[in-house]
Amino acid sequence: MTTLRENYDALLLDLDGTLYQGPQEIPGAREALATGTQPCYYVTNNASRSPGDVAEHLTELGFAADESTVVTSSQSAARLLAENVAPGSAVLVVGTEALADEVRNVGLRPVRSFEDAPAAVVQGHSPTTDWAILAEATLAIRAGAVWVAANLDSTLPTERGLVLGNGSMVAALRAATSREPLVAGKPAAPLMEDAMRRSGCVRPLVVGDRLDTDIEGASNVGLDSLLVLTGVSTAIDVLRAAPEQxxxxxxxxxxxxxxxxxxxxxxxxxxxxxxxxxxxxVIEPTADSTEPVDSTELLRVVAVGAWKFPDFVRITSTTPAVSAVVSGWGA
Structure with missing residues (x-):
């Protein structure tokens, strides 16, 4: 029997919502990855922690990981900065010290004030981001600084539920400056390209929980993808998904x-x-069956019809077991 993973030479795995929620492993994730020989690379839009810290967290949860297998949007953002400003330039950092370290790693100088004449602004998630640093960034961007966002995730999954993500903070600067940033993280191509380059793979499978980042990111670089329903995206999101998602x-x-x-x-x-x-x-079984209706199995089939007829209003069935499953999707 050939398994899904054996059709690919590497797995490019999302983290938040796919392997863990906050500090907790998603049940069964570690055991699922323990089988097979395909290398695992951990590809995250979260720019708040260093690759070493991410690898340490993964190791504590029982995943096989080290710093070389972690690819972060902060690393890709730093690469974009280095490609767009002169060596040694000042870069105003809206984010954590881990993001500032990546700026240093590419030969640029992290600063926190507009008075330091930054040539660029880089923005990544930090739980301590406040009005003061956003004001400094606004001044720099309005003065013409290159603006790089680690990602545009509007929300961030935690053990308590969804909270605002870096994209929500980016939206504030967009409103204040009427500018658009260069984007490093998924669904933009730079992070996926860096992950493929790091892994050396030819045919990787992208695995994640978000249609608008993981799946669209895979589509943007021509890769196959697996959506797991353990995080942000839901059944109704799948049914209403745009072609690239x-x-x-x-x-x-x-x-x-x-x-x-x-x-x-x-x-x-x-x-x-x-x-x-x-x-x-209208969904119906083609033969009589007493077997229970599996929600995910049915969703894979119904999605094809939903994508073919995206203007559908409802999903209906004369079969009570099917109707019960569909009602659980919110469709």
Whole structure:
């Protein structure tokens, strides 16, 4: 039996919402990755921690990781800075000291004040970001500084739920400056390109929990993707997904990596009919069955119809078990 992961030469794994929520491992994630020989690279939009700190956290949770296998948006942001300003230039850092360290690593000088005449502004998530540093960044950007955002994630998953992410802070500067930043993290290409370069892989699989970052990021660089429903994106998000945000595979959890690929492949299934009546998608089994309806299995089939007829209003069925599952999607 060929498993899903065996079709690829590396796994490019998201972290928040895919492997852990805050300090806690997502149940079963560690065991799912422990099988197989494909190298795992941890690709995160979160720019608040250094690669070493991320690797340490992963190791504490039982994942096989070291600094060389962690690729962060802060590293990609620093690369973009180095490509756009002269060596030794001052860069105003809106973010943590870990982000400032990446700026130093590419030969630039991190500062925290507009008075230091920064040639660029780099912005990454930090729980201590306040009005004062955003004001300094506003002044610099309005004066013409290059602006690089580590990512545009509007929210950040935590053990308490979703909280505002770096993208929400970027939105504040966008409103104040009428400028758009260069973006390093997913779904923009730089982070994925850096991950592929680091891994040396030819055919990697991108794995994540967000359609608007992980899956769209994979699409933007022509890679296959697996969406796991353990984090941000939900069933209704899948059904309403734009073309660039449609995953190759869909699963409820990471253990799908160790099962046959066709079990997680998004596509039509002869056991189900999906018809459009001009308003609603109508879902029915094609044969009598007493087996329970698996929500994720059905979602993989219905998604194809939803993407074909994106103007559908509701999803309906005359089969009570199907209706019960669909109602749980919020569709």
């Amino acid at each position: 449609r995953p190759t595979y869909l699963a409820s959890a990471l253990d799908a990596l160790n099962r046959p690929a066709d079990e997680s492949l998004v596509g039509e299934d002869s056991r189900w009919s999906v018809d459009f009546d001009g308003t609603d998608l």
